[in-house]
Amino acid sequence: MRILRKLASVFIICLIVALLSSCNVNSQQQNINKVGMLVEGSINDQSWGSKGYKGLLEIKEQFDVDVYFKEGVTTQQQVNHAIEEFANQGVNLVFGHSSIYGKMFKDIANEYPDVHFVYFNGGYSDDNLTSLNFSSHAMGFFGGMVAGKMTKTNQVGIIAAHEWQPEIEGFFEGVNYQNPNAEVKMEFVNGWDNTERALDLFKSLKEENVDVYYPAGDSFSAPVINRVREAGLYAIGFVTDQSNLGENTVLTSTVQYANRLYVQAAEDFNVGELQGGIFTFDFQDGVVEMGDFSPKVPGEFVADLERHIDNYKEDGLLPNER
Known part of the structure; x- marks a missing residue:
């Protein structure tokens, strides 16, 4: 009986340790692996492109992940090549920093079910495609x-x-x-x-x-x-x-604080709550202001x-x- 009691005690302790370890792993787990960004123009334009790059860097700092970007991406062929390269590098969250990427992402989103695509100011969406719109x-x-x-x-x-x-x-x-x-x-x-x-x-x-x-x-x-x-x-x-x-x-x-929407989208994706769809933001959301x-x-x-x-x-x- 004493041996059985000791075995039972050891089993309970091991079970508790296993559960605690599991909880600790889950608390540290994140869905973001690496993040990519496509820019229609330049990240040095002192305007919209710079905003996107700032958001990408804030994601890098907050989540301690590798980030990548490509400038001057304006055609479907260029998008296809960039996304394939991103996917091979382990990127699973991609931002298209322009409205032009909506249809381009829509056309290839199903080919990359493990990648979530985000772009700005458009009407295209899918299960893994999100449009973030500024009400300007x-x-x-x-x-x-x-x-x-x-x-x-x-x-x-x-x-x-x-x-x-x-x-x-x-x-x-x-x-x-x-x-x-x-x-x-x-x-x-x-x-x-x-x-x-x-x-x-x-x-x-x-x-x-x-x-x-x-x-x-x-x-x-x-x-x-x-x-x-x-x-x-x-x-x-x-x-x-x-x-x-x-x-x-x-x-x-x-x-328009595009960088704030970058971080918000990344936070939602990281906990599995970034939905595909079309979402609109304005002054009330703290992402549009007067300078x-x-x-x-x-x-x-x-x-x-x-x-x-x-x-x-x-x-x-x-x-x-x-």
């Missing part, structure tokens, strides 16, 4: 309000990449809400990185007496703002806080604008919808 209409609206307030010539200019950008319509509405006497002139580059054309459009708008500019494009926003500064005029920054380009030039910026305000912008106006933003966070209504 409101940020454009509030940026437009600042432009409408600060224009002295009542001529405001938009130099945008594409006509379909939601922030463009929002900006137009914001200018008109704040200053019905202002005229908004729109020009389109028809691409995210044609800096030469963007600068030519700036020159044309300057000749039309435009004194506040919204350069809404990844690669050309900073070069255009530099020209605006040289001309002694005003600009609204795009996607990132561009006040560093000149606090007396950049009145404020319409900021620093120039000292040129009156303090009373800034306070009033921030009150409008707080109201929008509460009920989703812009000032012109109240």
